[in-house]
Amino acid sequence: MNTPPLYRQLANHYLDAIRSGTLKTGERLPSIRLMMEKHAVSLSTAVQVCRELEDYGVLEARPRSGNYIRQPDSAPKPAPALAPALDTSLYAGIHEQVCAVLKASQHSTIKVNFASAYCAPELYPLKTLQDNMIKTMRSDAYLLGAAGSTCGNGALRNILARRALASKTHLAPERIVITNGATEAINLALRAVTRPGDTVAVESPTFYGLLQILESLNLRVLEVPASAHTGLNLAALQLLLQGPERIKALIVVPNLQNPLGSIMPDANKARLVKLCAEHNTVLIEDDTYGDLVDSEQPLSTLKHWDRTDNVIYCASLNKTLAPGMRLGWISAGKWHDRVEMLKHTQSRGCEVLSQLAVSEFMRTPSYERYLRRLRKTLTVQREQMSTAISRYFPIGTSVTHPQGGTLLWVELPRRHSSMVFFQEALKVGIQISPGDIFSNANRFDHFVRIGCGAPYSPRIDEALQTLGRILKNQG
Numbered sequence: 001m002n003t004p005p006l007y008r009q010l011a012n013h014y015l016d017a018i019r020s021g022t023l024k025t026g027e028r029l030p031s032i033r034l035m036m037e038k039h040a041v042s043l044s045t046a047v048q049v050c051r052e053l054e055d056y057g058v059l060e061a062r063p064r065s066g067n068y069i070r071q072p073d074s075a076p077k078p079a080p081a082l083a084p085a086l087d088t089s090l091y092a093g094i095h096e097q098v099c100a101v102l103k104a105s106q107h108s109t110i111k112v113n114f115a116s117a118y119c120a121p122e123l124y125p126l127k128t129l130q131d132n133m134i135k136t137m138r139s140d141a142y143l144l145g146a147a148g149s150t151c152g153n154g155a156l157r158n159i160l161a162r163r164a165l166a167s168k169t170h171l172a173p174e175r176i177v178i179t180n181g182a183t184e185a186i187n188l189a190l191r192a193v194t195r196p197g198d199t200v201a202v203e204s205p206t207f208y209g210l211l212q213i214l215e216s217l218n219l220r221v222l223e224v225p226a227s228a229h230t231g232l233n234l235a236a237l238q239l240l241l242q243g244p245e246r247i248k249a250l251i252v253v254p255n256l257q258n259p260l261g262s263i264m265p266d267a268n269k270a271r272l273v274k275l276c277a278e279h280n281t282v283l284i285e286d287d288t289y290g291d292l293v294d295s296e297q298p299l300s301t302l303k304h305w306d307r308t309d310n311v312i313y314c315a316s317l318n319k320t321l322a323p324g325m326r327l328g329w330i331s332a333g334k335w336h337d338r339v340e341m342l343k344h345t346q347s348r349g350c351e352v353l354s355q356l357a358v359s360e361f362m363r364t365p366s367y368e369r370y371l372r373r374l375r376k377t378l379t380v381q382r383e384q385m386s387t388a389i390s391r392y393f394p395i396g397t398s399v400t401h402p403q404g405g406t407l408l409w410v411e412l413p414r415r416h417s418s419m420v421f422f423q424e425a426l427k428v429g430i431q432i433s434p435g436d437i438f439s440n441a442n443r444f445d446h447f448v449r450i451g452c453g454a455p456y457s458p459r460i461d462e463a464l465q466t467l468g469r470i471l472k473n474q475g
């Protein structure tokens, strides 16, 4: 087969970039001079490339300005569909259902988002963090030129260890590793204590992200029932631990479980820790929401009850302080060295500027004042949302009343399917989390999780009325 001439090869190269969206309509094509330099071609070849692209109708020459990408006349871009169909076949191996829901939800036509567990951006102390970032950069111009340590910034690790004392939890600073959110912390914990094929137990329902992590690590999932009142069902866990299947690890969110919002009583926490130690099952504690509990006295952690170094503690600032900074941490006790090495091989240390900026804020009394204010605001928002849901949703709907956080778990009358509800809501630009994705066992299809992170407003009220109407129209 004849090789096409050089100018055509280059024209095809740019055509591919336009088709794939790397070069977008309205953007400038590299100048003739740059093209000659980058591709080592002559002036006439570079000019021919532009002519070829013009002939294809994808390039427009603007006098004294340059060559710009344009939409070809013959192929007008189709208007985006409001709600793309869920195609689970694309995500085989990483929890297809969850991926398809998340992908469909990224659509630009979303107007009201009830699927998020975050607070609205204006509730976070963004101006203070921005000021701290600028101050930090100004005071140390070399900051970005040096690689941070694998375990993270020492000052931040000290602050986290000191803050944990309030919940009577001992985390030695030198045994804390700063991570990319709780997601990386839990990944590291699981990789440290399991091998592919092992069985890991989780609460049911559970945060879908945990199911995704487990699947991506080729771990078998065992679901243990949990209630919105006291969390994990210890009797059910005990039966499973005594059963034939060896459970290598158990992931539990003891304070403000996602999606239930449950809080385990102290007696249950103590019993759970003991039970896991007796059965040699590593307990991975996910304390993502601990600081959002509506209480002046911090609740105890599972780590507090740990006498045998069998609890790996994971937490995050992504819900409480700054989702954009992606800061989390893990305290892995006797597995610390292994976790540190896994972190090093996986992603090295986390970016240091954010760590310094949050440390600057967290070491002041303003941080505690901010958290107190945030908790009060969320209490009001949860109350308003839950009242509206009770008013607008069909008779037979019930809503949880968690003592903190941003999430409500809503049980619909059994005739409703949350996946159908999700699709219908998406069509009118409203995003919810269908209950089905919080389990591998199809047990929660008549539930939805509703986020209350945003201040109540006429827009939110209208969206909840619309959701109620969709449900009532479904019968």
Ligand SMILES: Cc1ncc(COP(=O)(O)O)c(C=O)c1O
Pocket: 117, 180, 181, 182, 183, 184, 207, 209, 253, 257, 258, 286, 288, 315, 316, 317, 318, 319, 327, 328
């Ligand atoms: C229970 C739970 N664990 C972990 C995560 C992930 O946390 P991060 O964003 O810090 O990675 C979430 C996020 O929603 C969560 O709800």
